[in-house]
Amino acid sequence: MADIARMAGVSISTVSRALAGNPLIPKTLRDQIVELAQTHGYVVNQSARSLRLRKTDTIGVIIPLAHEAGQMISDPFFLEMVGRLADEITRRDYSVLLNKIITTEPGWLERIIQSHRADGLLLIGQSTQHEALNAVANTYRPMVVWGAQLPGQTYCSVGSDNVEGGRLAVAHLAAGGRRRIVFLGAIDAPEAAQRFVGYRKGLEEAGIAFDPALVVPAPYTVDEAQKAVTEFLASGAPFDAIFAFSDVIALAALRALAKAGRRVPADVAVVGFDDIVLAQHSTPPLTTVCQDLASGARAMVDLLFRRMAGQEAPSTLSPVRLVVRESA
Template structure:
């Protein structure tokens, strides 16, 4: 009679490993209740005998889909399009952190998510939780959502009245670091470049103003784009007023737009004007000249956003996190 050499069942794996069936189940789910040594032995036996975990059945038992919705909402991007390198890097690091946990990603626009309702995302779209990238204009909506059973976390700015888990960098510290840098360079005619109504940039602006402690120029732009910042700066430089000798832009992309305008008008950087951005996006180091900026650690941000969301999905309260920021001095 021919011996059966086909794939084994969980009962077979338990017998071969000398453990109970529940222990095998926990080991295959990477449970901390099983020691690393036992887990390794069980996984090795399972692979050797062709045992494949039925994820659909497993998820059905746990009432989980292992799918996370990422809702992108940056209203100050031109035409609401995702074009800034910083946002791509943040999204990529979130995706990587989810992949490590074997989680799938469902990308959603803010319009579809808000119009359909967040409970709709969990029930109809089959997701376990939501990561919101962008907070402007939805603070009260998030406060209301925190009173429901929807697990979610937000990338944005810290607020004293936030009743939900929000992860963001220390924007006030960033503003202070730039002001201190400009003072150390003996700059006198400082300018802040950025849009109004963007909570994270407003925090950077307010902290810069408090730390600078003297009058400075504010140049408002309609959005976060390179083109809007370049055009606004060109118009300002052509106004006949003395050019600024220091520019703090609310993002790296806006800083690069300002640098392009300064170059077009023959203003030397950093000899005549110092420029500082915010984000330390991948393009900052490769720009010519390399951009001085405030660093936001997107790898850490992605990992902690996912960690906090997993806590919320498991029913554990997830605390907000304030990420450290650093001044990265380069050539501008």
């Protein structure tokens, strides 16, 4: 910058303002300085600029996966959610910094915050890190989490009514005459645990006794979930419906049922949760509990920018609805 200032016969601060497009610098002089910079290959050091301004124009998107290290960012739910968040972030002329976290070591979130690589953080899911999120919430404001609302929560979250979603799914299956309804999925993360509560509530309202034998733990990845369904089928346990924690797991169930010669929905009805884009293109198209990911992503980014501006931004919980397709 000092070299450009010497060539233009101006001060370094004038060069800085001109390259930043400051209208206080006459346009003729701005154009001259910009041309000199381009001719001599000068490029603004954005890292140094960020340090000086204490602003990166970047939003960090974090996927915490302490509960399922094998789950990939290429998971259809994450792809859709990351894409929708990126659309909202870039619409505000900010960049996106994506990070997958599988560690459970104390201080992982503090280290990300202290790196100052982003002006704010969006987390997709709480995983098993509720306490870690709570620990930083009072001192670090620009953070919004997609997930369940939990007792004693101090961080800002955006999510859907998971309990009602589970209840709706089971109520629909029971109304169709299904009595042996499997809950498919793990219940170690907050959203999954709430959906399981909704499953139990739906059974109770339908007058169906809860049977622990119909709770089938399934990993979050497609191949492992399909393997879990295949093993359950081999056990010979009678069942006529599946409520899966997510659409991804429900799609894995459809594949396992098809390979086993079970007809959907004639033999087994299947309901998922999320309503990702793939749900309507499966064979058969998947009945699912819809949580509006587009409006959820928009709400997350809106709340984050409000918090970055020092404004109040409380947590939000959105209603869900059942989307009936051919699988149930």
